[in-house]
Amino acid sequence: xxxxxxxxxxxxxxxxxxxxxxxxxxxxxxxxxxxxxxxxxxxxxxxxxxxxxxxxxxxxxxxxxxxxxxxxxxxxxxxxxxxxxxxxxxxxxxxxxxxxxxxxxxxxxxxxxxxxxxxxxxxxxxxxxxxxxxxxxxxxxxxxxxxxxxxxxxxxxxxxxxxxxxxxxxxxxxxxxxxxxxxxxxxxxx
Numbered sequence: 001x002x003x004x005x006x007x008x009x010x011x012x013x014x015x016x017x018x019x020x021x022x023x024x025x026x027x028x029x030x031x032x033x034x035x036x037x038x039x040x041x042x043x044x045x046x047x048x049x050x051x052x053x054x055x056x057x058x059x060x061x062x063x064x065x066x067x068x069x070x071x072x073x074x075x076x077x078x079x080x081x082x083x084x085x086x087x088x089x090x091x092x093x094x095x096x097x098x099x100x101x102x103x104x105x106x107x108x109x110x111x112x113x114x115x116x117x118x119x120x121x122x123x124x125x126x127x128x129x130x131x132x133x134x135x136x137x138x139x140x141x142x143x144x145x146x147x148x149x150x151x152x153x154x155x156x157x158x159x160x161x162x163x164x165x166x167x168x169x170x171x172x173x174x175x176x177x178x179x180x181x182x183x184x185x186x187x188x189x190x
Contacts, residue, residue, distance in 0.1 A: 066147070067109070067147040067148045067174075067182070067185075067186055068109060068110050068147055069109070069110050069111075069112065069145060069146040069147045069148075070104050070109040070110065070111045070112070070146060070147065070148050070149070070150050070182065071111075071112050071114075071142060071143045071146040071148070071149045071150070071164070071168075071173075072097055072100050072101045072104060072111050072112065072113045072114065072150055072152060073114070073143075073149050073150065073151050073152065073155060073158075073161045073164045073165070073175075074093075074096070074097055074100070074151060074152030074153070074154060074155040074158060074161055075093055075096075075097075075152070075154040075155060075157050075158040075161065076090070076093050076094065076097060076114060076115055076158065076160070077090070077093075077158065077160065078090045078093070079157050079158070093115070094115040094118050096152060096153070096154075097113055097114065097115040097152055098113055098115050098116070100113075100150065100152045100179060101113035101115075101116075103179055104150060104179055104182075107179065107183055109182075111150075112142040112143075112146060114139045114142075117135055117138065117139075136160075139160075139164070140164075140167065143164055143167060143168060143173075144167070144171060144173075146168075146173060147173070147174075148173060148174050148175070148176060148182055149164065149165065149168045149173060149174070149175045149176065150176050150178070150179050150181075150182050151165075151175065151176065151177050151178065
């Protein structure tokens with residue numbers, strides 16, 4: 001199967017899902033054009049697909065969606081939460097976030113831990129650079145494919161986490177204020 005076939009298959013599934021959603025919610029179909037400029041539309045289509053899929057779960061009362069991929073969100077940029085020394089504060093923040101990622105892994109989830117971008121700087125060759133925008137893009141793309149977000153202690157002090165929470169809510173991704181809250185939710189769903 002070629003990349004074009006895969007994209008066309010996704011587009012067909014998306015058209016069917018969108019029409020099912022619109023018919024259930026509004027009583028009439030929505031015509032999604034067959035000819036779509038895929039490179040420009042793929043990110044939007046993914047977001048629409050996730051939103052509609054979650055809406056259908058709500059409409060049908062179907063809670064079979066399994067939460068596997070978990071985005072670990074929290075304080076990472078030095079803010080003096082752990083130490084007055086910015087370097088030490090960052091290292092401790094990475095350690096704390098990594099601990100929560102490990103706990104999520106041991107609880108049966110597949111965590112994405114933003115602190116894992118730290119080794120990029122350790123192995124980067126002279127002349128290369130990573131910008132804040134690159135890191136934000138990298139984290140955002142992982143956030144958007146996760147099934148849930150788990151907040152770590154101190155998250156309230158992180159402007160980046162507040163942006164991540166907002167984006168998760170826009171996509172209908174549930175946000176849990178603790179790993180235990182997620183574990184309890186998953187147990188209740190079973």
